Amino acid sequence: MSGGEPSIAQIAALVNDQCDGNVVAFHFAANHEARTQALEGILEYSYDGLVQNRHLNQKHSEDALSVQVIEYLKAFNIQASHDTQTGGHCDIHIVGKDHFLWIGEAKIHKDYGWLESGFIQLSTRYATGSYGQNRGEIIIYCRNKDAAGTLEFWKERLLELHPEVELTDDLISSRLFFRSKHKCETSGTDFYTRHRILNLYWAGAA
Amino acid sequence: MKTTELKAGVTAVLGDTETASTCVQLVDALLDLSPPEGEFLTFTSIQKLLGFTSIDSSLVQAVQFLTSSQFHLLAAHGQFVDDDGDEYTLEAEEFDEVLLNGTMVHPSTGHVLKDARDSVVPFFVLSIPEELELER
Numbered sequence: 147m148s149g150g151e152p153s154i155a156q157i158a159a160l161v162n163d164q165c166d167g168n169v170v171a172f173h174f175a176a177n178h179e180a181r182t183q184a185l186e187g188i189l190e191y192s193y194d195g196l197v198q199n200r201h202l203n204q205k206h207s208e209d210a211l212s213v214q215v216i217e218y219l220k221a222f223n224i225q226a227s228h229d230t231q232t233g234g235h236c237d238i239h240i241v242g243k244d245h246f247l248w249i250g251e252a253k254i255h256k257d258y259g260w261l262e263s264g265f266i267q268l269s270t271r272y273a274t275g276s277y278g279q280n281r282g283e284i285i286i287y288c289r290n291k292d293a294a295g296t297l298e299f300w301k302e303r304l305l306e307l308h309p310e311v312e313l314t315d316d317l318i319s320s321r322l323f324f325r326s327k328h329k330c331e332t333s334g335t336d337f338y339t340r341h342r343i344l345n346l347y348w349a350g351a352a
Numbered sequence: 353m354k355t356t357e358l359k360a361g362v363t364a365v366l367g368d369t370e371t372a373s374t375c376v377q378l379v380d381a382l383l384d385l386s387p388p389e390g391e392f393l394t395f396t397s398i399q400k401l402l403g404f405t406s407i408d409s410s411l412v413q414a415v416q417f418l419t420s421s422q423f424h425l426l427a428a429h430g431q432f433v434d435d436d437g438d439e440y441t442l443e444a445e446e447f448d449e450v451l452l453n454g455t456m457v458h459p460s461t462g463h464v465l466k467d468a469r470d471s472v473v474p475f476f477v478l479s480i481p482e483e484l485e486l487e488r
């Protein structure tokens with residue numbers, strides 16, 4: 147405490163920020179890029195909850211899994227909603243100050259065509275690419291073994307089928323995601339997508 | 353958007369919660385401030401503004417919501433206070449770095465601080481959106 151004023155660390159403790167300070171960072175961030183970075187940090191904790199409890203969610207639908215993610219965000223007073231209209235029904239829709247919009251399209255992995263349809267939905271129907279609205283995520287709920295291998299294959303297929311998509315970051319082997327960017331059809335500006343796979347395989351389901 | 357619509361929006365998003373109630377209270381208090389009073393608000397000054405006995409979680413959450421949501425009235429900034437009590441207002445990028453990674457460079461000594469979240473306090477500037485139609 148400095149001069150009686152609570153520090154950032156003390157504020158985080160007061161609101162039970164269990165996401166390594168990312169909740170406070172999300173709310174106090176000065177710009178959209180920092181807010182998105184904080185949001186991804188919070189999402190990681192939410193995803194970890196799904197993975198840790200995968201034995202309990204084997205029969206859950208895409209919607210049921212996504213709603214759990216949304217409820218986690220809402221617990222921190224983040225304006226998150228499910229199936230909100232933004233050029234179509236987006237699975238995870240997060241809004242905030244200064245036109246902030248982050249969109250997430252979730253798919254239970256069954257085949258790569260299904261993932262491609264999710265990417266097309268996200269990138270051509272839901273994404274605006276406008277100011278503060280140029281980031282989103284493909285969330286892949288994977289109940290097969292070898293999530294990293296699945297994501298690696300998806301990356302290769304995406305880049306092959308969509309030469310306009312550029313790989314910008316590859317952390318599949320350590321963090322189970324990669325990032326891409328492409329020109330948003332509607333705005334002509336860059337749209338940044340994180341492709342995150344959740345390893346939900348559970349041996350007991352077999 | 354009118355202020356009544358803003359408060360209704362806050363309640364619609366946060367539901368029937370203590371945070372929503374504190375938020376609505378805070379909206380009224382903030383909109384009653386004169387421009388100079390809104391230039392430097394701290395958690396302590398907001399606590400006094402609302403007549404709260406302490407800075408509790410509902411107060412912090414209300415401030416957070418009014419800083420980050422579509423119903424924002426505040427802009428957050430950071431002030432670094434070093435061991436000697438010297439105060440430095442951080443640039444937006446420096447504040448984001450503290451928030452996200454907990455690190456910063458001491459403005460005078462150049463030392464890298466790895467636990468800067470302990471030494472940085474947030475403060476707020478009243479930032480009423482142009483589209484907000486005030487109702488008196």
